[in-house]
Amino acid sequence: MADATIPPGDGKKTRYKLDKSMKLRFRSEFETLKREGETFTGRPLLAVLLPAERTACGVICSKKYSLLSVERNRARRMLWESFRLLRPHFLHPCRMLLIARRSLRNLSRPQTTREVAFLLKKAGILDEATAASPPES
Numbered sequence: 001m002a003d004a005t006i007p008p009g010d011g012k013k014t015r016y017k018l019d020k021s022m023k024l025r026f027r028s029e030f031e032t033l034k035r036e037g038e039t040f041t042g043r044p045l046l047a048v049l050l051p052a053e054r055t056a057c058g059v060i061c062s063k064k065y066s067l068l069s070v071e072r073n074r075a076r077r078m079l080w081e082s083f084r085l086l087r088p089h090f091l092h093p094c095r096m097l098l099i100a101r102r103s104l105r106n107l108s109r110p111q112t113t114r115e116v117a118f119l120l121k122k123a124g125i126l127d128e129a130t131a132a133s134p135p136e137s
Contacts (some may be wrong), residue, residue: 001030003076003099007060008127012116014090016084016085016087017084018080018084018127018135020081021054021056022055022056022057023056023057023058024056024057024058024095024097025058026056027038029056029058029095030058030060030097031056032050032054033095033096033097034048034097036050037049037095037096037097038050038123040119040122040123041129041131042115042118042119043103044100044102044103044104044107044112044115045098045099045100045104045112045115045116045119046081046097046098046101047096047097047098047099047116047119047120047122047123048096048097048099049094049095049097049098049123049125050092050094050095051092051093051094051095051098052093053092054093054094055087055093055094055095055096056095056096057080057083057087057095057096057097057098058096058097058098059076059079059080059083059098059099059100060097060098060099060100061073061075061076061079061099061100063099064102065100065102065104065105065122066102066105071105072100075100075104075105076077076100076108078104078107078112079098079100081109081110081112081113082098082109082112082113082115082116082117083096083098085113085115085131085134085135085136086113086116086117086120086126086134086135089127089130089135090124090125090126091118091124091125091126092125092130094125096125110136112135113134113135114134116134117130117131117133117134
């Protein structure tokens with residue numbers, strides 16, 4: 001019998017990893033998702049979703065977003081981090097494409113995660129509680 005004073009688990013913080021299998025890599029995957037997926041629009045980003053057997057994500061941040069690669073890379077990192085944090089809370093697996101818009105530049109990483117969570121709640125991928133207070137780290 002476990003001692004009631006010791007919390008369950010080993011006391012380590014849970015780490016969520018992103019494997020290569022969770023990333024969309026091929027142009028054909030992106031094109032299929034754009035063509036067949038359902039689009040959900042937010043002010044700072046678009047989410048294109050399609051039900052699937054396994055969860056996978058792709059991120060697009062083109063030169064329309066910014067001519068500076070450092071700004072595009074920051075947007076990509078924020079979107080990947082948001083996906084990494086929210087993925088364990090998905091109600092069912094899906095393939096998704098996150099497309100950055102210019103107004104994403106003004107947001108911090110936690111704000112970006114909240115925006116992604118809002119779009120996923122709208123799509124029925126996240127429950128109300130997780131979308132209301134998404135994980136921060």
